[in-house]
Amino acid sequence: MQIYIISYHTIPSKNIDMEELITENTNQVNKFIPEIYKILPFEVNYVPEVFMKVCEDELNETPESKSNGCKELKRLLEDDDITTGIEYENDFLRQYLRHTKYDSQLAFLKIRNLTNLRTTHNYLFRSVEVEYTVNPSSKYSTILPYRCPDGSIIVLLQLGKFNDDMSIDDFSRISLFTAAQALRHPLTQMAGFRFIVDFKDTGFRQIKYCTLSNVKLVYLSGMECLPVTFKSYHVINGNFATNFLWAVMKLVLPTSVRNMFNFHSSTEELFDYFPRSIIPQEYGGELENYFMADWLKRANEEHAKFPAEGQKNYF
Numbered sequence: 001m002q003i004y005i006i007s008y009h010t011i012p013s014k015n016i017d018m019e020e021l022i023t024e025n026t027n028q029v030n031k032f033i034p035e036i037y038k039i040l041p042f043e044v045n046y047v048p049e050v051f052m053k054v055c056e057d058e059l060n061e062t063p064e065s066k067s068n069g070c071k072e073l074k075r076l077l078e079d080d081d082i083t084t085g086i087e088y089e090n091d092f093l094r095q096y097l098r099h100t101k102y103d104s105q106l107a108f109l110k111i112r113n114l115t116n117l118r119t120t121h122n123y124l125f126r127s128v129e130v131e132y133t134v135n136p137s138s139k140y141s142t143i144l145p146y147r148c149p150d151g152s153i154i155v156l157l158q159l160g161k162f163n164d165d166m167s168i169d170d171f172s173r174i175s176l177f178t179a180a181q182a183l184r185h186p187l188t189q190m191a192g193f194r195f196i197v198d199f200k201d202t203g204f205r206q207i208k209y210c211t212l213s214n215v216k217l218v219y220l221s222g223m224e225c226l227p228v229t230f231k232s233y234h235v236i237n238g239n240f241a242t243n244f245l246w247a248v249m250k251l252v253l254p255t256s257v258r259n260m261f262n263f264h265s266s267t268e269e270l271f272d273y274f275p276r277s278i279i280p281q282e283y284g285g286e287l288e289n290y291f292m293a294d295w296l297k298r299a300n301e302e303h304a305k306f307p308a309e310g311q312k313n314y315f
Contacts, residue, residue, distance in 0.1 A: 039278060040147045040187075043295065045315060047187045051151055055098065055190050065102045066094070072104040073097065073111075080108070083115050091184075092310025098189045099227030107227075114225040118308060124221065127177075127304035128170045133293040137166035141174055142291050143182060146278040151191030152231050153182060154278065156290070159241075160201030168209050176221055177303035178296075179228050184314050192229030196270065196283075202241040210245050212252070219252045233261045234270060236283070 040048070055061045073093050077083040088111070096107035118125055130138065140162040144154040155178065162171060182188050222228060235242060242263075250258060264270065267283040279285025302311070 039149060039275060040151065042143055042145055042147055042153055042292070043185075044147070044187065047190070048151075051187060051190050058101075059098050059190065060102045061098065066097075069097045069102045069104050069107075070094070073107055076104060076108040077111060080112060082119075083108075083112055086115070086308050089310040089312055091313040095183055095189050095310075096227045099229060110225060110227060113220075115308060117221060117225050121217070121221075123169055124173055124176050125303070125306055126173065127300045128173050130166065130170065133291075133296055135166060137161060137163045138170075138174065139291060140171075141178060142296065143178065144278060144280075144290055145287070145292060147187075147191070148194060148274065148278070150231075151187050152194050153188055153191075154274070155193060155195045156198070156280070157195060158198045158200070159206055160199065160203075162206060164205065168214060171209070172214075172217065172221070173303070174300075175218060176226075177299050177306075179222060179226050180306060181299035181302055183227060184311055186313055186315070189227070189229075192231045194231045194273075195233045196279075197233060197235045198237050198283075199235065199239055199242045200237040202239060204241075207241050207244055210248055212248060215245075215248050216252050219249075223257065230257070230260055232273070234273060235261060235263045236267050236270065238263060 070090060070093055073096070074088070077086065077088060093107070093111075096110055097104070100106040100110070128138065133139065140158050140160075142156050144156055147153055179193070182193070223230075246261075262273070270279055270283060270285075274285075276284070277286045280287045280290045305311070
């Protein structure tokens, strides 16, 4: 698989430091948390004005950059052997431009990576065929119903639920479509993702899948192909499986990504980072029903329609 490792890649024309970009993206939304006065649902159907202002100030989005950025990005894509001839959706291109603060060349490299991933791992772009959200293993991942005060979404990974009744290929598909479909919301493009990773009930059943090649594929598809702004990872209920997986992940992850991980000795520590009202009760929060079955079903169906050209935003 020919993937540009952008986290370590220096683009000659601009000498972009991807490590610095990741760090900036990790911190940028925290600057305006005090301006947000209410918690928004994940499926909010508008973008509050404060986020549009941040998009302009922090992500360099102006009418001029939107126009010029798309034109330059389309030129780069058309001139490349892998991406030429593909009529990319403007909304799809803007996801990458926002993620890279309107650096067309960096956006081009990530789209090129995703297009190449379709060729080398085309099975990732099919829907999950098992009875999704009913199969116990499929419930290992969900987006929580409410956003953080900074607008970022929370992905809850309960890895102990993943079992032999689901293939590692389906595990990879779920990871990919959850991110890709969530990114069709403009606010998610602006505010990013946070992860809570629960290792309760994990053991050898899960460890056997933690090969270097599998971990590398998850990293490459998420970090080097999709325009995901990763804000933080919060690891809870750690055990020997946590230690094993972390040892493998450190072989793959750059320092900037490793620094996003927070290992908590108690679930109570989550509330140093998240409002109690948006965290499930089983972790000491106040949220009762949190598994987003309906959205996940729709996302799975939409993923099967995800063409090389990309998809339009939800609104």
